[in-house]
Amino acid sequence: MIQSGPAAPPPALSAHGITKRFGSLVANDSVDFDVHFGEVHALIGENGAGKSTLMNVLYGVLRPDGGSIRIEGRDVSFASCSNAMRAGIGMVFQHFLLIDRFTVAENVLLGRERTRGGFTDRAAAESEVRELAARYKFGLDPAARVEALNVGARQQVELLKVLERDARIVILDEPTAALAPAETAALFDVVRRLRSEGRAVILIAHKLKEVMALADRVTVLRRGKVSGSLPIDRADAATLATLMVGKVIDLDAREPRRTAPGDVALAVRDLSVLNDDRLPAVRGVSLDVRAGEILGLAGVEGNGQTEFAEALYGLRPPSGGSVTFAERDVSRLSAEARRSAGMRYVPADRQREGLVLDFDTAENALLGDQRRTRRGMRLDLPLGQRLASAIDARYSLAGFDPAKSAVAYSGGTQQKLIVGREMTDDVRMLICVAPTRGVDIGAAATIHRRLRDVRDRGASIVLISFDLDEIRALSDRIVVFSEGRIAGEFAAESATDAQLGACMAGVSSVA
Amino acid sequence: MRDALRHAAGPVGALALALIVSSFVMLAFHTNPIAAFGALLHGAFGSKQGSAETLVQTTALLFAGLGVAVAFRAGLFNIGAEGQLVAGGLSTAIAGAALHAPAIIEIPLCLLAGAIGGAIWGGIAGVLRARFGASEVITTIMLNYVAFLGSSYLVSGPLRGDLSAPETAPIAATAVMAPIIANTRLTAALPLAILLALYLWWWLGRTVAGYELRAVGKSERAARYAGVDPRVVIVRAMLMSGALAGLAGATEVLGLLHRFNAELSPGYGFTSIAVALLGATNPIGVIFSALFFGALQNGALAMQSLAGVPKDLISVVEGLVILFVAARKLPVGLMLARRPARIEGDS
Numbered sequence: 001m002i003q004s005g006p007a008a009p010p011p012a013l014s015a016h017g018i019t020k021r022f023g024s025l026v027a028n029d030s031v032d033f034d035v036h037f038g039e040v041h042a043l044i045g046e047n048g049a050g051k052s053t054l055m056n057v058l059y060g061v062l063r064p065d066g067g068s069i070r071i072e073g074r075d076v077s078f079a080s081c082s083n084a085m086r087a088g089i090g091m092v093f094q095h096f097l098l099i100d101r102f103t104v105a106e107n108v109l110l111g112r113e114r115t116r117g118g119f120t121d122r123a124a125a126e127s128e129v130r131e132l133a134a135r136y137k138f139g140l141d142p143a144a145r146v147e148a149l150n151v152g153a154r155q156q157v158e159l160l161k162v163l164e165r166d167a168r169i170v171i172l173d174e175p176t177a178a179l180a181p182a183e184t185a186a187l188f189d190v191v192r193r194l195r196s197e198g199r200a201v202i203l204i205a206h207k208l209k210e211v212m213a214l215a216d217r218v219t220v221l222r223r224g225k226v227s228g229s230l231p232i233d234r235a236d237a238a239t240l241a242t243l244m245v246g247k248v249i250d251l252d253a254r255e256p257r258r259t260a261p262g263d264v265a266l267a268v269r270d271l272s273v274l275n276d277d278r279l280p281a282v283r284g285v286s287l288d289v290r291a292g293e294i295l296g297l298a299g300v301e302g303n304g305q306t307e308f309a310e311a312l313y314g315l316r317p318p319s320g321g322s323v324t325f326a327e328r329d330v331s332r333l334s335a336e337a338r339r340s341a342g343m344r345y346v347p348a349d350r351q352r353e354g355l356v357l358d359f360d361t362a363e364n365a366l367l368g369d370q371r372r373t374r375r376g377m378r379l380d381l382p383l384g385q386r387l388a389s390a391i392d393a394r395y396s397l398a399g400f401d402p403a404k405s406a407v408a409y410s411g412g413t414q415q416k417l418i419v420g421r422e423m424t425d426d427v428r429m430l431i432c433v434a435p436t437r438g439v440d441i442g443a444a445a446t447i448h449r450r451l452r453d454v455r456d457r458g459a460s461i462v463l464i465s466f467d468l469d470e471i472r473a474l475s476d477r478i479v480v481f482s483e484g485r486i487a488g489e490f491a492a493e494s495a496t497d498a499q500l501g502a503c504m505a506g507v508s509s510v511a
Numbered sequence: 512m513r514d515a516l517r518h519a520a521g522p523v524g525a526l527a528l529a530l531i532v533s534s535f536v537m538l539a540f541h542t543n544p545i546a547a548f549g550a551l552l553h554g555a556f557g558s559k560q561g562s563a564e565t566l567v568q569t570t571a572l573l574f575a576g577l578g579v580a581v582a583f584r585a586g587l588f589n590i591g592a593e594g595q596l597v598a599g600g601l602s603t604a605i606a607g608a609a610l611h612a613p614a615i616i617e618i619p620l621c622l623l624a625g626a627i628g629g630a631i632w633g634g635i636a637g638v639l640r641a642r643f644g645a646s647e648v649i650t651t652i653m654l655n656y657v658a659f660l661g662s663s664y665l666v667s668g669p670l671r672g673d674l675s676a677p678e679t680a681p682i683a684a685t686a687v688m689a690p691i692i693a694n695t696r697l698t699a700a701l702p703l704a705i706l707l708a709l710y711l712w713w714w715l716g717r718t719v720a721g722y723e724l725r726a727v728g729k730s731e732r733a734a735r736y737a738g739v740d741p742r743v744v745i746v747r748a749m750l751m752s753g754a755l756a757g758l759a760g761a762t763e764v765l766g767l768l769h770r771f772n773a774e775l776s777p778g779y780g781f782t783s784i785a786v787a788l789l790g791a792t793n794p795i796g797v798i799f800s801a802l803f804f805g806a807l808q809n810g811a812l813a814m815q816s817l818a819g820v821p822k823d824l825i826s827v828v829e830g831l832v833i834l835f836v837a838a839r840k841l842p843v844g845l846m847l848a849r850r851p852a853r854i855e856g857d858s
Binding site: 315334349352356357368370374381 | 722
């Protein structure tokens with residue numbers, strides 16, 4: 001099947017002049033895109049640039065208003081994604097489509113169950129999936145239920161779904177957005193393996209570093225149009241960033257502080273917190289954060305950071321220890337009381353926690369401040385509209401409309417909405433989990449600038465991120481979490497990736 | 512306005528489908544559906560008496576439907592409106608018989624008693640849900656039985672007011688809500704219910720408490736994030752829901768029966784679930800769907816006598832409406848409510 005030989009074979013997939021409109025919005029404006037077998041072609045662009053629209057067109061989810069799609073040189077037209085699947089296209093979505101209560105094998109073979117005598121053949125299914133998983137070095141137990149798996153493993157299940165159908169063209173939509181560094185490295189190996197097997201891989205990405213490391217070619221979308229397409233050896237991060245946003249951006253650069261940190265504002269002493277299963281998640285953590293200081297909290301996801309954040313904000317009662325904020329013991333205060341005291345929180349789960357997806361944008365802009373801003377018994381909706389517009393002005397929300405439900409925005413835009421709402425001028429303590437996850441580079445730069453700005457105004461910030469570059473670029477101090485404890489503390493200027501990585505993995509705790 | 516039309520499209524489509532399917536059912540019985548619905552319409556709106564009676568039924572359905580709708584908005588499925596209606600009716604009957612004050616004081620007090628009776632009945636389920644996580648679906652169904660059998664015991668024994676029938680003593684003359692149109696049974700309860708619907712619409716959409724109730728209904732985690740205690744909201748929603756259903760019972764007692772007995776409700780509390788669903792749990796929508804079901808129930812008798820269609824067929828229509836509203840994701844939904852959401856944006 002793998003094309004080789006002197007005559008240049010037609011691309012595995014090529015799209016010409018794809019145009020897709022939503023009302024007055026032109027999401028794709030005569031976009032050309034192709035990918036060859038044995039190639040990784042990265043597609044990058046800001047939130048709302050039209051990447052997902054293009055992929056949804058290629059995958060048959062959306063019908064284009066114009067343009068044509070060819071597979072190995074033959075014209076095709078997809079009425080639905082099952083047509084696209086049959087044509088050999090497989091897609092791993094950013095938000096996984098798995099059934100939590102089913103096992104790995106059941107999910108992988110969903111709709112193609114192995115049967116014997118009219119009954120599902122569990123043993124055959126599991127051995128088949130085990131074999132497939134082993135081929136890609138996935139440490140998955142086919143009999144495990146998906147609900148028990150972490151994000152990285154769930155993604156492997158999604159990949160297996162695609163590979164089980166032997167998709168020749170694989171689309172990965174921001175595959176690293178939710179992964180820890182080690183998982184990202186493993187995923188990279190898988191992508192390289194797919195390429196060496198002769199598959200065509202389309203990689204939608206936000207992080208330029210990953211694009212540079214993985215892709216053979218890169219195409220940049222900007223406002224629905226291709227702003228550039230070039231082989232990777234002629235690309236560098238600065239060029240790509242410029243193509244994406246029209247100006248030069250370096251996200252990972254540290255910037256000098258304009259102010260010195262003040263007194264200790266947040267004092268955590270021997271804090272212990274239980275997780276949802278009532279098992280210890282945070283075990284006796286003590287730390288201080290000064291006013292005007294960003295404390296970076298690094299660590300592999302699932303080492304108690306989220307529970308720690310929830311305990312700081314008042315969503316999870318501590319099982320021991322205390323939290324003192326502005327010389328006041330807030331350990332027993334509700335989230336509402338802590339918010340009134342100037343604490344704000346950007347949670348990890350933007351879809352279920354940071355927003356009410358069915359509420360409109362203005363209502364979401366008031367979430368958490370609905371009581372503080374009340375007018376008598378009334379909700380201050382005009383204020384919500386003004387706040388939403390202000391967030392749009394600062395972060396440019398793609399497709400912004402104050403009356404639109406939050407569910408209608410893309411993930412990155414939703415994140416901007418939350419970050420914009422939480423990073424107010426009067427915030428005194430900000431707890432931030434993965435603030436730029438899934439956000440485009442331009443908005444990420446805005447968020448970083450804003451974090452520094454809020455810090456310089458004297459706010460204390462606890463930055464929890466699974467992106468070491470982000471932690472290093474922003475933090476004044478770095479603390480590494482491992483198994484619910486502080487495994488090490490580092491000065492941000494001098495910490496190296498190797499030191500932090502070793503500490504995160506629990507290898508050593510040399511400070 | 513366009514929004515309102517878009518929101519109405521789903522329920523109206525479900526309604527149309529329900530009527531079409533029931534037409535086929537009638538054809539299967541060799542009756543002319545057009546004649547049958549004509550008779551129904553005539554019975555419901557053909558005369559002053561008929562129209563007033565439709566509105567009488569609408570009133571009870573509206574109160575109870577609002578109750579079910581407000582619980583829905585908080586993410587709660589209150590199946591217990593019938594029991595709450597009974598609890599409210601009984602409380603009002605007891606208050607009305609015991610109190611002897613001028614009407615201007617007596618009637619509001621009796622209504623309040625009914626609201627409190629219903630609120631307690633709904634509140635029990637709310638507390639069980641908030642405190643112990645007991646499903647309100649189960650508890651409200653069971654509380655229905657407790658209300659039916661408990662009230663039946665009370666009017667047969669301790670509260671029996673008349674030896675000839677199992678019912679409470681009549682309410683004081685000053686507690687009676689008189690008809691607002693001569694020679695009909697229509698009382699001021701209808702305008703009261705409409706005012707309540709408008710207030711509830713405003714309350715849900717424009718107040719902080721309404722916002723928080725909706726937030727809990729949509730995402731309990733997001734509500735907690737926003738500093739809302741979902742337990743408080745759940746109990747409050749069930750209190751409100753029960754109070755509204757209780758008012759249905761209260762106005763029945765004060766305006767129609769003047770005492771409590773087994774004839775209080777022909778199942779208003781159950782029909783109100785369909786009313787709330789067809790009204791898309793929007794208080795304004797509930798006004799219209801209550802009117803629709805009121806007309807359906809009141810016109811059913813005329814349909815039976817004039818067109819020879821059994822009035823039980825109306826239950827079929829009700830069932831079909833619920834089915835099609837609940838199955839909005841099925842063909843109707845696909846035709847009427849294609850959602851561009853999710854894809855519209857981009858990442």
